[in-house]
Amino acid sequence: MSLITQFREKDFTKGFNHYNGVFEKTGIYFDILLMEENKKIEICDAENEIAIVIINGTGNIEYEDSKILFNRNDWIEHDPTVAHLAPNEGAIITSTTVTKAAIVKTPNSNTFKGMIYTPADIDTEHRGKDQLDNTCYRLVRLAFDRTIAPPQSKLVIGEVLNFPGKWSSYPPHHHSQPEIYYYEFSPQWGYGHGELGEDVYKIRQSDILPITDSRVHSQTSAPGFHMYYLWCIRHPDENPYDGFTYIKPFEKMLD
Numbered sequence: 001m002s003l004i005t006q007f008r009e010k011d012f013t014k015g016f017n018h019y020n021g022v023f024e025k026t027g028i029y030f031d032i033l034l035m036e037e038n039k040k041i042e043i044c045d046a047e048n049e050i051a052i053v054i055i056n057g058t059g060n061i062e063y064e065d066s067k068i069l070f071n072r073n074d075w076i077e078h079d080p081t082v083a084h085l086a087p088n089e090g091a092i093i094t095s096t097t098v099t100k101a102a103i104v105k106t107p108n109s110n111t112f113k114g115m116i117y118t119p120a121d122i123d124t125e126h127r128g129k130d131q132l133d134n135t136c137y138r139l140v141r142l143a144f145d146r147t148i149a150p151p152q153s154k155l156v157i158g159e160v161l162n163f164p165g166k167w168s169s170y171p172p173h174h175h176s177q178p179e180i181y182y183y184e185f186s187p188q189w190g191y192g193h194g195e196l197g198e199d200v201y202k203i204r205q206s207d208i209l210p211i212t213d214s215r216v217h218s219q220t221s222a223p224g225f226h227m228y229y230l231w232c233i234r235h236p237d238e239n240p241y242d243g244f245t246y247i248k249p250f251e252k253m254l255d
Contacts, residue, residue, distance in 0.1 A: 003194070007032070007206040016103065025210040026178035027234050028155075029105040032206075035059075035095040044090030048105035051157045052083040052091060053143070053230055055184070057099025061116055062092040068116045075161065075228045076186060079119035082143040082157060086112045102182060104232045110152035117143050128170070131254055138168040146240060156233035156241055162192065165223035171250035172218045175233075177241040179211040181219075182230040190225025194218075203227070216247055 006019055017032040029048065035041065035057070043052060052061070058071045061083050070081035083091045087108055093101065122143060128136040139161040142148075146156070162168040172195065183203050185191065192203045197215040201207075211217050221227035233241045 003201040003203070004208040004210065005204070006208075008204045012100070012206075019208055022180060022208060022210060025212060026180055027106055028178065028180055028232055029103075030180060030182065030208065030232070031103040033093075033099075033101045033103050035093065035099040035101070037095055037097050040092060040094045042090055042092045043085070043103065044088065045085075045105060046088050047107055047109075049087060049108035049110075049154055050083075050085040050089075051102075051104040051143070051155055051232070052085070052093065053102040053104065053157065053159075054081045055100040055102060055230075057095055057101070058097040059093060059095040059099055062094070063089075063114060063116050066116065068118060070118075072119075074186070075159070075184065076226055079122040079124060079141055080143065080159060081119060082117040082122075083114070084117065084144060084149060084153070084155075084157070085114040086110070086152075089114045091116075102230055104155065104157065106154050106234050108152075108154045110154075112150035112152040115144070115149070128168075134166070136167040136170040138162050138166060146235070146242065154235045156231075156235070158231050160219075160229050160231065162219060162221045162227035162229070164221055164225050167218060167220045168227075170218045171246045171253055172216045173244040173246045174214045174216045175241060175244040176214045176239060177233050177236060179231060179233045181209040181211065182232075183207050183209070184228045185221075186226040186228070190222060190227070192219060192221040192225070192227045
């Protein structure tokens with residue numbers, strides 16, 4: 001398992017930018033959709049459940065009889081708008097400015113009622129605050145998991161805002177379900193490090209880290225750089241995600 005750096009050295013082009021190899025490792029398809037201003041696109045898939053996460057931009061999402069406006073200038077100060085669609089459900093995205101969205105898919109034969117989560121719906125946790133001298137203080141933004149989405153769903157979607165020079169996904173932890181991290185930095189030329197078991201990767205803008213096989217993972221950002229990552233977990237049929245486990249003896253550090 002290794003870091004995917006496919007878009008590290010090149011800009012996204014308009015339309016769908018597909019990350020090769022992510023599905024083969026995790027069972028999750030991942031694309032970045034880049035829309036120019038005043039464009040419209042419909043997203044629907046007969047075989048896959050979809051999550052659409054607005055990373056930045058202004059516009060609206062139409063789903064059934066509702067039209068939800070989004071306005072996200074950046075991911076430091078603003079929470080996302082997230083559309084969650086069952087197979088065969090469709091949504092129309094209309095951009096009024098240049099808009100970047102993550103398109104996350106996984107195969108699912110179940111049917112359920114989709115949902116659009118606005119920033120007001122996002123549960124933001126100040127995780128690590130007042131612990132370990134705030135060295136692992138970060139914002140964890142949960143869009144949906146099994147406690148929020150229908151049980152027929154096979155995705156968990158959230159974000160982490162890793163403050164400069166601090167740690168996240170800490171203390172080190174693991175879970176058996178496959179996961180991906182998609183990273184961005186502010187400024188964009190920043191970097192961080194991602195631990196995956198005993199391997200450590202230097203993380204750059206637009207990288208993806210696939211996490212499988214219950215490997216332990218933690219992250220840190222270099223001083224001076226905010227690090228953002230979108231985290232996506234797939235529920236296996238036999239073992240849906242319901243949380244993570246800290247490795248010993250780190251679980252005692254937060255007592």
